[in-house]
Amino acid sequence: MDMDFVAEKGLVLLGCGKMGGAMLEGWLDRGLPPSSVWVIDPKPSDWLQSTGVTINGDLPEAPGIVLIAVKPQMMGDALPALKDMGNGTTLFISVAAGTPISAFEEALGAHSPIIRAMPNTPAAVGRGITSIIGNAHASSGQLDLAETLLKAVGQVVRLENEDQMDAVTGVSGSGPAYVFHMIECMAKAGEAEGLSPELAMQLAQATVAGAGALAEEAKESPRELRVNVTSPNGTTQAGLEVLMDEENGLPALMRRTVGAAANRSRELRNG
Numbered sequence: 001m002d003m004d005f006v007a008e009k010g011l012v013l014l015g016c017g018k019m020g021g022a023m024l025e026g027w028l029d030r031g032l033p034p035s036s037v038w039v040i041d042p043k044p045s046d047w048l049q050s051t052g053v054t055i056n057g058d059l060p061e062a063p064g065i066v067l068i069a070v071k072p073q074m075m076g077d078a079l080p081a082l083k084d085m086g087n088g089t090t091l092f093i094s095v096a097a098g099t100p101i102s103a104f105e106e107a108l109g110a111h112s113p114i115i116r117a118m119p120n121t122p123a124a125v126g127r128g129i130t131s132i133i134g135n136a137h138a139s140s141g142q143l144d145l146a147e148t149l150l151k152a153v154g155q156v157v158r159l160e161n162e163d164q165m166d167a168v169t170g171v172s173g174s175g176p177a178y179v180f181h182m183i184e185c186m187a188k189a190g191e192a193e194g195l196s197p198e199l200a201m202q203l204a205q206a207t208v209a210g211a212g213a214l215a216e217e218a219k220e221s222p223r224e225l226r227v228n229v230t231s232p233n234g235t236t237q238a239g240l241e242v243l244m245d246e247e248n249g250l251p252a253l254m255r256r257t258v259g260a261a262a263n264r265s266r267e268l269r270n271g
């Protein structure tokens, strides 16, 4: 199975906001024909309307894939639109944080193949990472299909149990926001040291992007790469002594940040 299957059978996207839009942008950029995509969204964005996909039109009877990308809080309103498609062959993939597989089984029928996924917005540029887990009715072929689709916009990881999804959401689902905030903070700090806002932002953005690319491509671990930047008694060491402080620095802050996001995911599961 490959992307041709999706192009041939069709992809229905329920909700096309920031996450659904990021994935759709990645798929369209990588050659998925707009004529194979049907979107249901009461507020289609200007970008969506410019893509040539079918918006709020008649849906195919048995699309290959239905991707559910509405907010967990909107799920109750949104799911009835899909009930008639639960004919056993259509594969449902949900990217909603917190919403458990059992909620989809209840809404779509216990025999529907359902995959729960946690992507992230770098999918828009083909650099996302998505973790997936299927229900008992998702065949290995359907997991392969989901993996193929999601690999078109980045890496894919298969989870061993659904409980891992809360921590995954705290690390990689929400993670891009932490990194974007780090760029904002570095730029602000550069301004405080006398740089213009434009120069400070350019330096911060390029540094985070370059360090990310190096961390991914280099054979050294992130730890080794950090040590390579740190001359004994130099500038980096002075900076890292603040950032790496066990109590007040990034380790404790990141532990609390990821913990809060994972806890929120657990809360969403409980309604």
Ligand SMILES: NC(=O)C1=CN([C@@H]2O[C@H](COP(=O)(O)OP(=O)(O)OC[C@H]3O[C@@H](n4cnc5c(N)ncnc54)[C@H](O)[C@@H]3O)[C@@H](O)[C@H]2O)C=CC1
Residues within 6 Å of the ligand: 014, 015, 016, 017, 018, 019, 020, 021, 040, 041, 042, 043, 044, 069, 070, 071, 072, 074, 077, 078, 095, 096, 097, 098, 118, 119, 120, 121, 173, 174
């Ligand atoms: N934004 C992100 O970085 C990530 C989001 N997610 C998940 O993706 C889902 C969507 O999040 P976002 O895209 O950020 O939210 P969003 O608010 O940008 O998009 C939701 C879209 O759903 C549409 N919508 C509302 N009611 C609807 C209905 N009844 N039928 C069809 N469409 C409806 C809205 O018009 C909107 O375009 C959430 O469940 C979230 O947990 C998962 C991973 C990352």
Ligand SMILES: O=C(O)[C@@H]1CCC=N1
Residues within 6 Å of the ligand: 097, 169, 173, 174
């Ligand atoms: O903030 C949220 O709830 C969603 C899930 C992961 C990223 N955005």
